Amino acid sequence: MISFAHPEFLWGLTALSLPIAIHLLSRKEGKVIYLGSLRHLVESNTRQSISIRLNEILLLILRLIALTLLVCYVSGLQWTSSSGAQKKWLLIEKGLERNKKLQPVFDSLQLTGYETHFLSSNFSALSDSNNVKPIVSYWELIELLQSQGLTSAVVFSYNRQELFKGTRLSLPSEIQWIACDNLPSKFPVQSTIFKDNIAIVRAGYSGESGTYFETSSVTDASDQYFKFPNGTDSVASFPADTLRILLSSRDAFSRDVNVLRAALASLQDALPQWHLVIDSKPILSKYDWIFQIGSDSQNISTDNRVILKENPSVSLLVQSGAGQWQLTHRLTEGIALKANLSLQLAQMLFPALESWKRAALQDRRSMDGKMLWSAAASKNKGPVQAAAFTKNVDSLLMTLIVFVILFERIISHHRNQ
Amino acid sequence: MNQQLKELLKPEVLNTVNGLELVARIIVEGFMSGSNKSQSMGAGQEFSQYRSYEPGDDLRQLDWKMYARSERYFIKQAEIETNITVKFMLDASNSMAYIESEGVSKLQYAKMLIAALAFLARKQSDTIGLFTVNNNHIGVVRPRFEQQQFMRFLNELVNVKSESTWKKNNGLEHLYNHHSKEMIVFITDLYDDNNDLQHFISRLKTPRNEVIVFHLMGKNEADLTYPGAFTFEDLETGQRLKVDTQIQQKTYASHMKDWIEVSRDWMLEKKINYQLVVMDEPVENVLRDFLKVRKSLVR
Numbered sequence: 260m261i262s263f264a265h266p267e268f269l270w271g272l273t274a275l276s277l278p279i280a281i282h283l284l285s286r287k288e289g290k291v292i293y294l295g296s297l298r299h300l301v302e303s304n305t306r307q308s309i310s311i312r313l314n315e316i317l318l319l320i321l322r323l324i325a326l327t328l329l330v331c332y333v334s335g336l337q338w339t340s341s342s343g344a345q346k347k348w349l350l351i352e353k354g355l356e357r358n359k360k361l362q363p364v365f366d367s368l369q370l371t372g373y374e375t376h377f378l379s380s381n382f383s384a385l386s387d388s389n390n391v392k393p394i395v396s397y398w399e400l401i402e403l404l405q406s407q408g409l410t411s412a413v414v415f416s417y418n419r420q421e422l423f424k425g426t427r428l429s430l431p432s433e434i435q436w437i438a439c440d441n442l443p444s445k446f447p448v449q450s451t452i453f454k455d456n457i458a459i460v461r462a463g464y465s466g467e468s469g470t471y472f473e474t475s476s477v478t479d480a481s482d483q484y485f486k487f488p489n490g491t492d493s494v495a496s497f498p499a500d501t502l503r504i505l506l507s508s509r510d511a512f513s514r515d516v517n518v519l520r521a522a523l524a525s526l527q528d529a530l531p532q533w534h535l536v537i538d539s540k541p542i543l544s545k546y547d548w549i550f551q552i553g554s555d556s557q558n559i560s561t562d563n564r565v566i567l568k569e570n571p572s573v574s575l576l577v578q579s580g581a582g583q584w585q586l587t588h589r590l591t592e593g594i595a596l597k598a599n600l601s602l603q604l605a606q607m608l609f610p611a612l613e614s615w616k617r618a619a620l621q622d623r624r625s626m627d628g629k630m631l632w633s634a635a636a637s638k639n640k641g642p643v644q645a646a647a648f649t650k651n652v653d654s655l656l657m658t659l660i661v662f663v664i665l666f667e668r669i670i671s672h673h674r675n676q
Numbered sequence: 677m678n679q680q681l682k683e684l685l686k687p688e689v690l691n692t693v694n695g696l697e698l699v700a701r702i703i704v705e706g707f708m709s710g711s712n713k714s715q716s717m718g719a720g721q722e723f724s725q726y727r728s729y730e731p732g733d734d735l736r737q738l739d740w741k742m743y744a745r746s747e748r749y750f751i752k753q754a755e756i757e758t759n760i761t762v763k764f765m766l767d768a769s770n771s772m773a774y775i776e777s778e779g780v781s782k783l784q785y786a787k788m789l790i791a792a793l794a795f796l797a798r799k800q801s802d803t804i805g806l807f808t809v810n811n812n813h814i815g816v817v818r819p820r821f822e823q824q825q826f827m828r829f830l831n832e833l834v835n836v837k838s839e840s841t842w843k844k845n846n847g848l849e850h851l852y853n854h855h856s857k858e859m860i861v862f863i864t865d866l867y868d869d870n871n872d873l874q875h876f877i878s879r880l881k882t883p884r885n886e887v888i889v890f891h892l893m894g895k896n897e898a899d900l901t902y903p904g905a906f907t908f909e910d911l912e913t914g915q916r917l918k919v920d921t922q923i924q925q926k927t928y929a930s931h932m933k934d935w936i937e938v939s940r941d942w943m944l945e946k947k948i949n950y951q952l953v954v955m956d957e958p959v960e961n962v963l964r965d966f967l968k969v970r971k972s973l974v975r
Contacts, residue, residue, distance in 0.1 A: 290906050294897065295771035295782070296867040297910045299931040300924065302917050 264335025271330040278322040282315065314670060321667040325660060332656045346407070349373040350382070350414045353391050355439055361415060368413060378416055382407070396424040405431055417441045418625040427633040436631070440467060441623040448472065449614040450485035450496040451532035458496055459531040460485050461614070465623040472618070474531065494617070499534040502608065505559065506539050508552035515552050515567070515590040522601040526608070533609070548608065552586070576603050690784045693830045700791035703960045704799070726750040760859055761803040761819045764790045765851070765880075766836060767864035767873070768810040770911045773838040774865070776894035776955060783838045785892060786863040788959045790833060793861060798826050806832050807851055811840035814848070819858075841912050842868050842876075852879055863890040866939055867912070874942065881946050888949040888966075891939065895956045900928040 263269065294300075349368045355361060356377075369375060375385040378400065383390045394400060397416065404412055411433050418438040430436055443466030451459045458480035463472050477485065486493035504523065508516045520537065527535045538546075541559045549561040565576070565584040575598040577585045584607065588594050595601075689695035729738060729749030739752040772783040780788075794804045805819030806829050817825075817832045860880055866873055881887045896902055900921050908917045921928075936952060943950040949970075953962050 291916075292902060292906050292908050293774065293911050294908045295774045295865050295911055297908055297913075297915060297917050298867070299928050299935070300900075300908060300917055300919050302919070 262337045263331075264337060266334060268334035269330060271333060272327065274330070275323055275326050278319055278326065282319045314673070318667060318670055321663055321670065325663040325667060328656055328660045328663065332653065332660065336652050336656060346409050347371075347373045348382075348404075348407070348409055348412045349375045350378040350404070350412060350416075351375065351385070352378040352394070352414075352416045352439075353388070354417065355415050356385060356388075358439065361439065365415075373413065378414060394422050397422050398425050398428045401428055401431065401434065404434060409433055411435070413437065415439055417623075418628075418631070419622065420624040420626045421619075421622055423626050423631070430632040438625065438628065438631075441625055443467070444621055444623055445487060445490065446492045446617070446621045447485050447487060447490070447494040448618050449532055450480070450494050451499050452480060452496040453499065456480050458485055459499075460494075461532070462487070463618050463621060465618075465621050467623065467625045469624055470618070470622055474529070476531075492621075494614075497532075499532050501534045501536055502548070503536045503543060503546045504538070505541055505543075505546040505549045505561070506537060506552065507541065507549060507554045507559075508539070509554050512553040512567070512589075516550075518590040518592060518595050518600070519550060519552070522595060522604050525601050526605055530605075530609070550586070574598065575600065576607055686780075690780065690787060691834055693827065693834050696787060696791045696830055696834055697795070697826075699788055700795040703788070703792040703963060704795045724753050727753060759801055759803065759821075760857055761805065762793070762797045763805045763807060763819060763858055763860045764794060765860060765862040766790060766806070766808045766833075767842060767862070768808045768813070768815075768836050768838050769842045769867070770810070770838050770840060771865055771867040772892070773911055774894060774897065776896055779955065781838070782865055782892045782894070782955065783836065785953075785955055785959065786890070787833055787836070789863060789890060789953075789962065790861070791830060792959060792963055794826065794829055794833075804829055808832070808836045809843050809848065809851075810838070811843050813839075814843065814851075816850075842872050844869070844872065848876060853885075857884050859886045859888070861888050861890065863892065865892050877943065877948060878946055881948050886949070888951060889943060890951045890953050890962075891936070892953050892955060893936075895954055898929070898932055898954060900925045900932075 349365060351365070356365075365375065376382045377385065377388070377391045379391045379394055380400065380403065381390070381392050382403075383392075397418075404414075413435045415437050416439065419441070443464060445462060445464050447460055448463050449461040453459065456479050458477045459474060460477050460480070461472055461474045463470060480496065484493045484495045506516050506519060516539070523535055523537055527533070536543075544560065546559065546561045548563045548565065549559060550565045552567045561582075563582045563584065565586055567586045567589070569589065570577075570585070570587040573587050575586065575588055575594070577587055579585050588598070590600070690699065726739065726742065727750065729751050733751050737751050737753075739750045742748070742750045742752070766783075766786055768783065772786065773781050775781045790806070794806075797804050801821070803819040803821045804825060806815065806817040808815035815832050815836060817829050862877060862880065864873060868874070877887065877889060902921050906919060906921065908919050909915070910917075940950045940952070951962075951966055
């Protein structure tokens with residue numbers, strides 16, 4: 260399709276009237292030679308005068324063409340599609356293609372010549388829904404889209420917050436980005452089954468503005484998996500996991516131990532799927548965690564060990580090696596509150612699990628519209644991109660102009676003889 | 677052509693009296709020795725030879741001193757110095773404004789030729805007169821032998837403009853003089869209507885005078901060697917013709933040749949000296965050739 264970078268220069272086309280005016284006004288009969296007498300000459304008719312007139316018309320046409328080309332060149336002619344047909348894409352993020360509300364919009368766009376593709380890094384066609392690569396970053400996708408040389412693109416996207424990664428770009432003018440609200444979803448993250456089909460279910464709620472989690476108990480749950488009555492997602496139910504913890508201490512540290520015990524108790528409340536076994540004397544042969552508060556219990560085997568080693572300048576819990584942690588402060592209620600002891604303990608005791616990944620998959624937070632595109636960059640990026648598109652046309656135009664002017668000169672030279 | 681003269685052959689030089697005189701002088705100086713002294717012998721200032729007295733000779737011409745020395749009668753002979761009147765006539769019609777390839781126009785060329793010839797004539801104490809003719813104006817400088825004559829002559833010559841056509845419907849009677857011995861130099865391009873010029877030239881010739889016609893002709897004009905197609909405009913009538921010279925060149929050149937032949941023939945018939953001057957030839961060469969021919973023609 261033809262378009263112009265600087266359409267205001269098209270006013271230069273009015274200059275076309277100049278050669279036409281010159282042609283009409285000058286009744287040129289070639290060079291006039293004044294002779295003493297014409298007595299020995301006869302009119303050379305038709306052939307020559309016709310050829311002169313043809314020559315004039317040819318010259319006029321050449322000049323008009325040269326002027327037009329020049330104006331096109333100055334006003335930045337752009338040939339935005341190599342094949343001549345327009346290349347228009349409709350891009351739909353996977354999941355939106357079955358959206359009932361958007362279906363009429365998709366249909367009408369397809370009728371006006373838009374090809375439908377999935378918004379993915381390989382831009383697979385709509386029929387090829389199995390071959391959709393996951394999106395890494397929307398901004399990366401926009402760069403990919405620009406390289407496709409599209410006339411126009413309409414993108415329907417969830418604007419998923421976690422997919423805006425990398426350098427923030429400006430939205431190119433040929434791309435229209437339409438954000439669709441992701442319906443908030445409620446999904447089970449973890450289900451822990453207890454006796455009598457009682458399950459403790461951790462459920463996530465994710466919507467536009469954020470994601471949060473809730474724990475609830477369900478009475479008549481199946482012992483295999485858990486599923487919300489109207490939901491599609493299910494999660495396998497497992498019995499509660501046991502975490503064995505030894506709090507080994509001397510009497511002088513009983514206050515610290517109490518604070519620790521309270522923090523662990525609060526964790527037990529919050530995380531019913533874990534069963535915390537907390538001993539103050541070594542009963543079992545092996546513990547998952549041993550907290551050594553001022554005592555020595557090196558002989559008891561454990562996976563992880565926390566040792567009190569005062570160092571006021573660093574944070575409360577510091578990992579010093581594989582399975583080795585240091586408690587750097589004596590614990591009081593004040594310090595525990597200030598340093599958020601229970602949260603730190605939870606991070607330490609319960610590393611990222613499968614359920615966390617499930618939650619991440621269901622993340623439906625979307626990016627605020629104001630944050631999407633870089634406004635500052637758009638001024639610079641736009642014309643540069645346009646120049647890249649028109650480069651070929653420019654050189655072609657230049658060659659044509661030179662060629663036409665050369666031709667015009669040759670013909671005009673012949674005429675004058 | 678010498679370089680000095682070449683630089684002077686510009687309209688701005690030729691259009692002033694002094695410039696024209698200078699040009700004429702330079703042209704003539706090259707062959708000042710070639711004068712047209714009469715070869716007939718008789719009484720005069722310059723001694724030539726003695727011959728024996730024969731009965732019937734004028735006794736006044738008898739050289740008595742010679743008789744005293746030799747007791748024979750000798751007639752003293754001297755070269756007769758002939759003072760003739762040279763009338764220059766110039767066709768000042770507009771066709772003489774023809775300029776060939778940025779050179780001088782026919783009129784300017786004619787002016788140079790006349791000035792040079794007049795300069796020569798003055799040197800030989802001949803009387804010079806000038807007649808310039810076109811349909812609007814007839815310029816006359818009557819032949820006189822005066823100190824001022826040459827300047828008056830040049831002044832008139834310089835101010836001649838080429839305009840209009842050759843004089844139509846007679847009115848040139850006062851130019852004819854059938855009485856005195858004279859030489860008439862007529863410079864023209866021979867372009868006329870209804871053979872006006874032919875009639876005029878024919879009437880100029882009398883048994884007593886000598887008429888020389890310089891026919892000025894451009895090189896391109898003679899051969900139509902303008903490449904390509906042009907519009908030609910007649911300088912006198914303003915008529916225009918579109919002509920493809922390539923096509924017409926041959927016929928044109930042969931027409932031209934025929935015309936020149938015809939002109940030469942009828943002039944020869946009337947004992948008029950016809951000189952074709954092709955303008956790419958320098959003036960002094962034309963003059964030199966002309967004088968050479970003339971000298972050999974003299975009795």
